[in-house]
Amino acid sequence: MSQPIDIAVIGATGTVGETLVQILEERDFPVGNLHLLASSESAGSSVPFRGKNVRVREVDAYDFSKVKLAFFAAGPAVTLSFADRAHAAGCSLIDLSGALPAERAPQVVPEANAGVLDGLKAPFQVGSPSPSATTLAVALAPLRGLLDLQSVHVTASLAVSALGREAVTELARQTAELLNMRPLEPSFFDRQIAFNLLAQVGAPDADGHTSLEKRLVRELRQVLANPSVKISATCIQAPVFFGDSFSVTLRSADAVDLKKVNAALERAPGIELVEAGDYPTAVGDAVGQDVVYVGRVRGGVDEPAELNLWLTSDNVRKGAALNAVQVAELLIKGLL
Amino acid sequence: MSQPIDIAVIGATGTVGETLVQILEERDFPVGNLHLLASSESAGSSVPFRGKNVRVREVDAYDFSKVKLAFFAAGPAVTLSFADRAHAAGCSLIDLSGALPAERAPQVVPEANAGVLDGLKAPFQVGSPSPSATTLAVALAPLRGLLDLQSVHVTASLAVSALGREAVTELARQTAELLNMRPLEPSFFDRQIAFNLLAQVGAPDADGHTSLEKRLVRELRQVLANPSVKISATCIQAPVFFGDSFSVTLRSADAVDLKKVNAALERAPGIELVEAGDYPTAVGDAVGQDVVYVGRVRGGVDEPAELNLWLTSDNVRKGAALNAVQVAELLIKGLL
Numbered sequence: 001m002s003q004p005i006d007i008a009v010i011g012a013t014g015t016v017g018e019t020l021v022q023i024l025e026e027r028d029f030p031v032g033n034l035h036l037l038a039s040s041e042s043a044g045s046s047v048p049f050r051g052k053n054v055r056v057r058e059v060d061a062y063d064f065s066k067v068k069l070a071f072f073a074a075g076p077a078v079t080l081s082f083a084d085r086a087h088a089a090g091c092s093l094i095d096l097s098g099a100l101p102a103e104r105a106p107q108v109v110p111e112a113n114a115g116v117l118d119g120l121k122a123p124f125q126v127g128s129p130s131p132s133a134t135t136l137a138v139a140l141a142p143l144r145g146l147l148d149l150q151s152v153h154v155t156a157s158l159a160v161s162a163l164g165r166e167a168v169t170e171l172a173r174q175t176a177e178l179l180n181m182r183p184l185e186p187s188f189f190d191r192q193i194a195f196n197l198l199a200q201v202g203a204p205d206a207d208g209h210t211s212l213e214k215r216l217v218r219e220l221r222q223v224l225a226n227p228s229v230k231i232s233a234t235c236i237q238a239p240v241f242f243g244d245s246f247s248v249t250l251r252s253a254d255a256v257d258l259k260k261v262n263a264a265l266e267r268a269p270g271i272e273l274v275e276a277g278d279y280p281t282a283v284g285d286a287v288g289q290d291v292v293y294v295g296r297v298r299g300g301v302d303e304p305a306e307l308n309l310w311l312t313s314d315n316v317r318k319g320a321a322l323n324a325v326q327v328a329e330l331l332i333k334g335l336l
Numbered sequence: 337m338s339q340p341i342d343i344a345v346i347g348a349t350g351t352v353g354e355t356l357v358q359i360l361e362e363r364d365f366p367v368g369n370l371h372l373l374a375s376s377e378s379a380g381s382s383v384p385f386r387g388k389n390v391r392v393r394e395v396d397a398y399d400f401s402k403v404k405l406a407f408f409a410a411g412p413a414v415t416l417s418f419a420d421r422a423h424a425a426g427c428s429l430i431d432l433s434g435a436l437p438a439e440r441a442p443q444v445v446p447e448a449n450a451g452v453l454d455g456l457k458a459p460f461q462v463g464s465p466s467p468s469a470t471t472l473a474v475a476l477a478p479l480r481g482l483l484d485l486q487s488v489h490v491t492a493s494l495a496v497s498a499l500g501r502e503a504v505t506e507l508a509r510q511t512a513e514l515l516n517m518r519p520l521e522p523s524f525f526d527r528q529i530a531f532n533l534l535a536q537v538g539a540p541d542a543d544g545h546t547s548l549e550k551r552l553v554r555e556l557r558q559v560l561a562n563p564s565v566k567i568s569a570t571c572i573q574a575p576v577f578f579g580d581s582f583s584v585t586l587r588s589a590d591a592v593d594l595k596k597v598n599a600a601l602e603r604a605p606g607i608e609l610v611e612a613g614d615y616p617t618a619v620g621d622a623v624g625q626d627v628v629y630v631g632r633v634r635g636g637v638d639e640p641a642e643l644n645l646w647l648t649s650d651n652v653r654k655g656a657a658l659n660a661v662q663v664a665e666l667l668i669k670g671l672l
């Protein structure tokens with residue numbers, strides 16, 4: 001058992017932050033002092049940890065030299081405001097917001113590129129990628145030796161919880177209004193999300209891509225250490241509370257050996273392979289679980305170099321909190 | 337105005353059949369006698385047409401020589417049972433079930449391959465493709481001169497109405513149960529469809545493809561008269577009542593000129609192009625409309641030969657009933 005280390009969680013009252021604290025407890029992470037931080041709004045509230053209620057404090061005046069490791073789970077603006085101070089205080093940091101460039105804080109998914117951590121120096125700065133890139137990296141990493149990967153096409157159907165608590169409330173409210181035949185008044189979303197699919201999440205740039213889509217492409221290439229793979233990504237908003245789903249088509253340079261693909265997925269860490277005929281779903285399988293579910297493993301209708309997959313994962317756990325804690329587990333193995 | 341012709345609708349009490357009768361009225365189709373047919377279960381019921389209630393009769397004993405044209409909208413088994421009899425009686429037929437092979441009844445989407453009809457002889461036998469193939473054909477046909485199309489990747493998110501009335505009821509029932517915190521008891525679907533996505537619609541074959549997916553690939557190639565284009569298709573079930581949505585990535589042999597693509601889509605028949613920044617949705621735009629909505633027209637993140645589109649259409653109208661009536665409109669122009 002490692003030495004207990006003192007830890008800060010920024011954004012501890014959020015969807016990701018609360019789950020992160022819970023996962024530290026579940027996995028018996030060697031936590032010494034735990035400092036929970038948020039904005040002035042929820043300072044004074046508390047979050048349960050190991051049978052006690054831990055008080056939440058405001059991040060603004062926080063002295064980062066008090067801890068060895070900080071998880072940043074409060075959005076990109078907060079990371080950009082406080083990461084330098086934490087680093088200067090000698091505190092290692094794991095960022096979940098995607099705010100820091102890869103040169104400063106490489107994105108790490110332990111199942112795919114844990115080796116990247118060996119090249120870093122303390123105090124460490126590591127990124128935990130977006131839920132989409134993390135899920136795809138877990139599923140594609142074990143195929144690297146089998147496929148000469150040319151392209152990845154992905155349609156990611158994202159849960160509303162990706163947008164925080166308000167989005168969850170809004171899906172429930174809209175659905176109830178429609179079932180009760182009341183007129184719909186969208187507020188958080190600009191239109192009907194209940195019983196509908198929204199073609200984009202966030203505003204697109206001048207070229208039509210959203211920042212989530214660009215983040216997915218950038219992070220997946222970095223984590224797979226495959227800068228030249230062609231990736232087309234469409235992130236849509238599904239009327240689902242928790243759990244992201246992915247329809248994926250891969251193209252290899254040569255014919256795909258499906259037996260070998262199944263065998264590699266079967267033995268890969270972090271993956272639950274669902275047998276042919278059946279398939280996993282967000283609600284029925286992924287939510288609350290640590291693994292990425294993989295199903296519908298099949299070739300092309302008549303393209304031997306094609307591989308199709310269906311993935312689903314818990315966007316808050318493996319997509320964020322769990323992956324960050326797994327990175328921390330690697331960092332404390334003699335490093336921190 | 338053409339001569340009125342006598343018409344039969346088989347499956348007139350179904351989701352597609354009822355809409356078909358309504359569209360014949362809306363578009364002032366020159367209907368003489370209208371014979372509505374179904375199973376013994378709904379024989380005796382009636383369907384409104386031009387202010388009158390038309391009695392529904394059983395198809396089994398029907399004499400097809402009484403009409404010049406029959407729409408088959410009652411499922412593949414019914415088409416296979418009665419198409420020969422109709423044909424032998426000199427009755428032209430438009431099949432909406434996908435049961436007949438292309439050599440016997442070529443699939444036609446007027447916006448894409450109306451010319452195919454010129455090669456046919458009376459009594460005509462024509463297929464109206466699946467909603468997915470129809471929608472894709474409408475959107476891709478105007479791009480044929482612009483793209484040297486190599487591949488099409490599509491994730492089709494299908495409305496539950498594609499599976500008929502029972503599926504619609506089941507989505508509503510499951511949703512209400514969940515919102516009222518009652519335990520979920522799936523019946524029509526084998527698991528939770530409310531607030532979830534199902535990775536496949538229907539059972540897959542030994543290779544993992546569903547018949548809907550194979551039908552999409554086969555029909556789209558035929559309608560686009562592009563037998564060699566690579567198509568990867570994943571059809572998933574969305575918790576949406578009406579309206580299908582499509583995330584599409586096309587690959588051309590050469591760089592795609594987005595200005596020309598937009599211009600071609602803008603002037604194409606049967607398409608409503610939604611401006612960049614905004615996007616169409618099934619519920620908000622497509623349902624109840626005749627056009628295919630196209631949005632999120634964009635290139636690749638860094639692949640110049642890639643084109644991405646988001647499509648949505650009314651699966652019961654353009655996806656089925658409307659397309660079949662449009663085919664009939666072409667057939668009666670001097671042909672029938």
Ligand SMILES: NC(=O)c1ccc[n+]([C@@H]2O[C@H](COP(=O)([O-])OP(=O)(O)OC[C@H]3O[C@@H](n4cnc5c(N)ncnc54)[C@H](OP(=O)(O)O)[C@@H]3O)[C@@H](O)[C@H]2O)c1
Binds near residue numbers: 043098
């Ligand atoms: N939800 C997901 O599926 C997911 C997955 C991966 C990554 N992420 C990323 O993780 C981050 C948090 O997401 P979330 O879904 O947990 O959001 P959330 O539920 O809205 O929670 C936001 C958290 O940040 C805190 N916060 C907001 N503004 C702050 C400020 N100025 N100073 C200090 N703390 C502040 C909030 O504290 P108060 O209670 O004081 O407001 C709260 O603890 C985001 O960067 C998001 O992109 C989310």
Ligand SMILES: NC(=O)c1ccc[n+]([C@@H]2O[C@H](COP(=O)([O-])OP(=O)(O)OC[C@H]3O[C@@H](n4cnc5c(N)ncnc54)[C@H](OP(=O)(O)O)[C@@H]3O)[C@@H](O)[C@H]2O)c1
Binds near residue numbers: 349377379
């Ligand atoms: N729904 C869509 O989005 C869609 C789109 C494109 C194509 N299609 C195709 O169109 C066809 C009908 O679909 P639907 O959604 O309209 O189904 P539906 O709502 O279940 O209606 C089925 C219709 O077929 C009739 N029928 C069933 N068994 C029959 C039999 N043995 N003899 C005579 N009539 C029979 C039913 O009559 P009773 O009232 O007597 O049972 C009813 O009128 C299917 O082939 C489907 O694949 C559907």
